[in-house]
Amino acid sequence: MGATIVEKIFSKKCGGDIRAGEVVMAPVDGAMIHDITGPLAIQKFYEMGGSKVFNPEHIILLFDHQVPADSIPAAENHVYMRKFAAEQHIHNYDINEGVCHQVVLEKGRAAPGEIIVGADSHTCMYGAAGAFATGIGSTDMGFVLKFGALYFKVPETIRAEVSGTFPKRVGAKDLILSIAADIGADGATYQAIEFAGKTISNLDMPGRMTCCNMAIEMGAKAGIVAPDKITWEYMKGRRTMKPFPLESDNDASYVTKRSYPVSDMEPQVAVPHNVDTGVPVSKVAGTHIDQVFIGSCTNGRFEDLDEAAEVLGKKKFNSKVRVIIIPASRDEYLKTLKAGLIEKFVKAGALVEAPCCGPCMGGAFGLLAPGEVSLSTSNRNFKGRQGSTEGKVYLCSPATAAASAITGVITDPREV
């Protein structure tokens, strides 16, 4: 019986034949902590008797949820983590670089075949680089900081076979929302989702990141794309490593194989208050919105903002809608700036903020009042996710967000 990519990654790390269902104490190649989950992870590291971390070069630390510090307790957490980073000689990107997951990939901190953990559920995004990456809690992270290893139950894999060519203004976010609607909010619990097929082979890295990012929204432990030319091209300049083959065998055992044809796909919108509620935009077109958020680790890259700008054209955003645009990282911000898009967005009426999690954090800024409605390119629309539990969050692509920000109601991006 052949092996899946995930089984191959664990087998190679541990030098044996490791199969789905087995529990193994595996070494990790990288660990990431941020301002929300980091302080507790550090505290647990010390409670476990830790004095020196396993290897400072394999750990990064940064702040993205509450930056610049939005409260005195947040500022205190930053101080605590800065001190830890300095004492342990851990690289600290501080408040400067952006949203953790974007930064990990940009800085080459995740690569094909590696096992990466992050104290954040959307760590599964690094599967876009062919890594096995999964989100863990703070106590598990304390263990990792001390030992450089963690118990993993090796997951079975769901294969999502994607075929066809995306229609105009339909893309990766629409695809992943429709996959989530199909698999369900807990349909992939304790499993990995491998995104495969011609459409994925042709999909750029930002699109792959969007898909892998949202694997957790189906309960998955990881999302992954087999590394190919596009992946290795992305790794150039980020890591010095020679390309090597890493893909699931033809006779690998999957929990299930699902087919997703995209050629006739409509833009998708996930309605409140779950992520697996995706419907074609036509079903909710005309819904009133108060705020639009374009950004986050899911859709805050230059390509996403460029797509929004293309839809915007020479129009203005609706003056009754608060439009908040946040590039996911400093690099993405600079690309957006150099392309002239920030000026364009600001002139059209948007607020463009510095890289951070923004309204998706549900605590820093951009919160909803009771009764308000947000349309967001982020990954979660849970009750209260962006403020009041009496507010509503709809999820969509950057194109749909931009189109709706122009009209003031949820709008099909192909109609503006």
Added chain:
Amino acid sequence: MRVWKFGDDIDTDAIIPGRFLTIYDPRELAKHAFEGTRDEYAKKVKEGDIVVGGRNFGCGSSREHAPLALVGGGVSVVVARSFARIFFRNSVNVGVLPVVCRDADKIADGAKITLNSKKGFIEADGKRFRIEPVPEFMQGIIDAGGLVAYAKSLKEVPLCTKSQR
């Protein structure tokens, strides 16, 4: 010892909203548990009470603040039809026992509840419901007194050793 009953897909934002994540003290977190979702919970929850959910309890964010907010209110057992992966592990790690019970939906809010984990059942308002055993490797961590105690007991990490599910 009463049941606090919740439905399917209770996410960690519902258990503890994002705006309280600068807090790490379980007792302080407990004051805001389920705020905006079920406000009476934080005011009335008592030591030994049990939270019961449906499918996919604890989905969403990896915030360990969620099980900590339960611990701080005196809840050390959560029963659900199924759990989200990260919440399940976080719970074990901070001393909340996640109990899978396929019949969790049959347990009523406010019911009197007791857990008999050795014999593998819970009893709610006189009715017994079978519970599933905790995976073996997680039981090892529970038996050690949680992940912190387990980590302290390790001289070195047993790298690449397997244990069956």
